[in-house]
Amino acid sequence: MNIWIFNHYALPPDLPGGTRHYDLGRELVRRGHRVTIIASSFHHYLRREVRLRPGEHWKAEDVNGVKFIWLRTPPYRRNDWRRVWSMVNFLVRAWRLGRGLPRLTSETEGPDVVIGSSPHLLTPLVAYWVARHYRVPFLMEVRDLWPQTFVDMGELSARHPITKVLQVLERFLYHRAERVITLLPLAHEYIMGLGIPREKIVWVPNGVDLSRFDSVTMPEVSHEGFRVMYLGAHGRANALDVLIQAAKVVQDRGFHEIRFILVGDGPEKPRLIELARALDLKNIEFREPVPKSKVPRTLSEADATVFILKDLPLYKYGISLNKLFDYWAASKPLIIAGNPSNNPVEEANCGFTVPPCDPHALAEAIIKLYQMPEEERRAMGYRGREYVQKHYDSKVLAERMEGVLWEAISRR
Numbered sequence: 001m002n003i004w005i006f007n008h009y010a011l012p013p014d015l016p017g018g019t020r021h022y023d024l025g026r027e028l029v030r031r032g033h034r035v036t037i038i039a040s041s042f043h044h045y046l047r048r049e050v051r052l053r054p055g056e057h058w059k060a061e062d063v064n065g066v067k068f069i070w071l072r073t074p075p076y077r078r079n080d081w082r083r084v085w086s087m088v089n090f091l092v093r094a095w096r097l098g099r100g101l102p103r104l105t106s107e108t109e110g111p112d113v114v115i116g117s118s119p120h121l122l123t124p125l126v127a128y129w130v131a132r133h134y135r136v137p138f139l140m141e142v143r144d145l146w147p148q149t150f151v152d153m154g155e156l157s158a159r160h161p162i163t164k165v166l167q168v169l170e171r172f173l174y175h176r177a178e179r180v181i182t183l184l185p186l187a188h189e190y191i192m193g194l195g196i197p198r199e200k201i202v203w204v205p206n207g208v209d210l211s212r213f214d215s216v217t218m219p220e221v222s223h224e225g226f227r228v229m230y231l232g233a234h235g236r237a238n239a240l241d242v243l244i245q246a247a248k249v250v251q252d253r254g255f256h257e258i259r260f261i262l263v264g265d266g267p268e269k270p271r272l273i274e275l276a277r278a279l280d281l282k283n284i285e286f287r288e289p290v291p292k293s294k295v296p297r298t299l300s301e302a303d304a305t306v307f308i309l310k311d312l313p314l315y316k317y318g319i320s321l322n323k324l325f326d327y328w329a330a331s332k333p334l335i336i337a338g339n340p341s342n343n344p345v346e347e348a349n350c351g352f353t354v355p356p357c358d359p360h361a362l363a364e365a366i367i368k369l370y371q372m373p374e375e376e377r378r379a380m381g382y383r384g385r386e387y388v389q390k391h392y393d394s395k396v397l398a399e400r401m402e403g404v405l406w407e408a409i410s411r412r
Contacts, residue, residue, distance in 0.1 A: 001033045001405055004098075004111040006127040008073075008090050008120065010039035012063045013212070016264070016289035017045060018322045020143075021117070023209045025066040027398030034067075036108060038098065040090055041070035045233060045265045045289060047077055058097060060105050067108065071097065078267055091122040098130040113137050113405050115181070116173075119144035121166060124173045137408040140177035141204075145190060145314065146170065152314040153237065170194070178408040181401075185318040185342050202404050207392035208325035213296040225257040226370045229302035229332075231295065232323040234266030239308040242337055244272060245359035248279045250366060258370055260284045263298060299330035303377070304351075304369050309338030311356040318342040328388035331381035333369060337362045350384035 005025065011017040025035035041051035051070040052059060061068045071093045076082035101108050113136055116127025124140045131138035147166035150156040156163045171194050174180055180191055180201045188201040234240060240262065247260045260283055262272070269286070276284050290298050299305070305327040309315055319340045327334050328344075334351035336344065337358070345351045352369065354361040369377065 001028075001112045001409065002109055003028065003033055003035045003113055003115070003405065004127075004130070005035065005037045005115045005117065006094060006098075006123050006130070007037060007117040008040050008087065008123045009044050010037045010068070010117075011043075011292070012066075012068065013292040015043060015046075015050060015291055017043070017292065018206070019209075019292045020206055020322070022063065022066055023207070023394040024398050024401055026064055026209075027394055028402060029065040031398070031402060033402070034109075035065075036067045036069060036101075036111075038069045038071065038094055040073040040086070042073050042075055042086065047075065049075070058093070060108070069097065069101065087120050087122050091126045094123075094126045095129055098126065099133055110134050111136055113139065113409055115139045115141055117141040117143060119146055119149075121146055121169045121173060124177075125169065128173060128176055137178040137412050138176060139179045139181060139404070139408055140173050141181040141183075142187060142191070143183050145184075145187065145317070148190065149314055152312045153310070178411060179404055181404065183320040185320070187317045190317055202400075204397055204401050204404065205320040205392065206322055206325055207394045207397045208329045208388060209394045210329055210389060212293065213329045225259055226303045227259050227261055227301060228304050228306055228335075228366055229261045229263065229299065230306050230308075230323075231263040231290075231298065231326065232307070232321070234262070234264050234269040234272060236268060237310060238266070238268070239310045239337075239357070240268065240272050241275065242308050242357060242359050242362060243306065244276050244279065244281070244284065246362040246366065247276070247281055247284050249360055249363035251281060251283050253363070253367070255367055255370065256283065258283060258366060261287060261302070263287045263290060265289045295326050296330060299326060299332060302330070302332050304335060304366070305330070305332045306335045306337070306362075306366075308362070309336070309340060309356055311339065315340040319344070325388055325392050328384040328392070331378075331385040333377050333380035334384060335362065335365050335369065348384045348387035350380045350387065 005021050007021050010021045012022050013019050021037050028035050043050045052072050058071050073086045073089045076086055102110050114127050114131035116124030128138045147163045151158050174196045181204050183205050191201055250258050324344055337354050338356045345353050352365040354365050
């Protein structure tokens with residue numbers, strides 16, 4: 001198959017962020033397919049241009065057999081009208097380039113199947129247009145339930161005109177897709193509520209390329225104390241205020257051996273740094289984001305990992321967070337502060353679960369893990385590693401994705 005994937009925010013492993021489509025694409029290339037990913041060259045979290053030189057509007061790049069087509073889109077700093085303009089610009093440029101790409105690059109042929117990946121709905125829309133242009137199947141991948149996410153987070157009301165417009169576009173794309181690929185294990189309940197038959201919806205979650213962890217020689221990490229690490233985005237949805245408040249509880253209780261390391265970037269990071277300073281925290285460290293290829297080495301410094309969820313109705317459809325699979329692959333015990341319908345800690349028996357928005361409960365779990373014998377913590381981490389290897393290795397997920405694509409093509 002010649003597979004085209006439209007993903008505004010797709011990234012290769014030499015940059016920080018999610019590499020879902022690169023990882024799946026690399027496995028599909030190993031299976032004899034050709035994969036082209038059309039993405040923006042402006043990095044969403046670094047907030048800067050990362051691939052194009054001044055004067056370049058687009059270019060093709062081969063990354064270990066996976067072809068990236070980088071498009072220049074306008075920069076932005078926050079989630080305001082400038083980000084919306086970047087989305088619209090990506091739509092226009094991807095449509096123009098997508099129609100003529102086989103003529104522009106001799107190595108690229110027309111697609112056999114086209115995937116359009118959210119979160120924002122203009123990316124699946126342009127994928128649908130390009131698929132119609134080439135008369136091939138269109139598949140929609142739902143990584144985030146727009147506009148329902150905005151409604152659940154209180155950023156838009158259910159009756160807001162923008163919500164209504166996005167709901168119309170959402171239904172249009174679901175109905176036009178040959179298959180709807182979801183990352184959330186129970187998202188089919190939401191999508192079926194929009195009139196989409198169950199057999200049209202398939203689940204291909206996020207995962208991890210375990211070879212990235214196995215091929216890196218880990219340094220002998222020796223440090224005093226106990227390090228709790230969060231690695232990922234610093235946005236509103238990540239609820240890192242709770243972690244900082246928990247660090248305050250731990251510090252006030254005199255557990256000075258416990259330190260907190262937050263690795264990553266995002267719009268909330270400056271405010272979080274100010275909050276830690278206002279609380280006079282001595283046990284917290286903020287680090288810059290690291291490329292995906294360096295995540296294994298970074299996580300090797302941690303004694304425990306943590307992620308936090310807001311208490312939102314949205315999580316009744318489950319979670320599939322990139323950082324979760326990296327935590328598992330690094331063989332680190334895990335604390336989750338949240339109440340999603342699928343609890344990864346309970347599934348893998350690899351740590352503790354505490355209620356959302358409760359810094360004291362989170363602090364208690366961290367202290368309990370710290371006081372636990374090292375052999376027990378190591379066993380927790382190994383159970384997580386075994387679980388991700390069995391269910392979420394990128395090789396397993398690529399095989400599942402390959403079957404979905406073949407089925408969509410055969411139906412045509």
